[in-house]
Amino acid sequence: MSQLDENVSRLGYVEPLEQESISHYLGRLRRLKANSLPSAYALGQAADLGGVTARWEKLYFNPFPTEEELGAVARLIRLDPSCFQEMLPHPGMTLQPRPIRLCGTCYAEVPCHRIVWQDKDVIAVCPHHEVRLLERCPSCKTPFQIPALWTDGRCHHCGMRFTSMAKYQERIKKPS
Ligand SMILES: [Zn+2]
Ligand SMILES: [Zn+2]
Numbered sequence: 001m002s003q004l005d006e007n008v009s010r011l012g013y014v015e016p017l018e019q020e021s022i023s024h025y026l027g028r029l030r031r032l033k034a035n036s037l038p039s040a041y042a043l044g045q046a047a048d049l050g051g052v053t054a055r056w057e058k059l060y061f062n063p064f065p066t067e068e069e070l071g072a073v074a075r076l077i078r079l080d081p082s083c084f085q086e087m088l089p090h091p092g093m094t095l096q097p098r099p100i101r102l103c104g105t106c107y108a109e110v111p112c113h114r115i116v117w118q119d120k121d122v123i124a125v126c127p128h129h130e131v132r133l134l135e136r137c138p139s140c141k142t143p144f145q146i147p148a149l150w151t152d153g154r155c156h157h158c159g160m161r162f163t164s165m166a167k168y169q170e171r172i173k174k175p176s
Pocket of ligand 2: 137138139140141142155156157158159160
């Protein structure tokens with residue numbers, strides 16, 4: 001690493017998970033021990049972006065993140081900026097920021113919130129498992145928190161594990 005890179009890279013690196021949403025990723029990034037950024041705003045300040053990253057953590061992308069903004073965060077962690085494109089709604093996808101959705105089976109495979117779950121056009125069905133996505137905890141009926149706050153893979157209210165929620169997801173028959 002050159003001297004210059006060392007100066008630019010000020011945060012610890014976190015490997016993105018497959019299909020992870022930017023909200024979930026930024027939450028993990030902030031909580032990494034080496035980073036310990038207490039709030040979305042603290043991350044925004046580190047990147048010189050003010051409250052922009054706090055909006056991303058809430059899955060609010062209007063206005064859409066610019067290359068400069070994404071680049072500013074990517075430089076802090078020496079992440080390939082193109083990785084951020086995969087964490088954002090792809091062109092043509094209509095993102096529905098609320099309710100936050102979950103597929104417990106997906107979560108058991110890779111423990112993260114997927115940006116595709118918020119696609120308005122998937123009509124709340126997991127594109128991988130042909131089950132209805134959950135929009136609240138099946139046990140206590142509390143809506144899910146924003147993914148940036150998913151610290152331990154459980155309902156923040158009653159503690160039910162996300163992976164245990166899979167059995168409550170209604171099976172959707174394939175159109176024959
Ligand atoms: Zn799934
Ligand atoms: Zn609950």
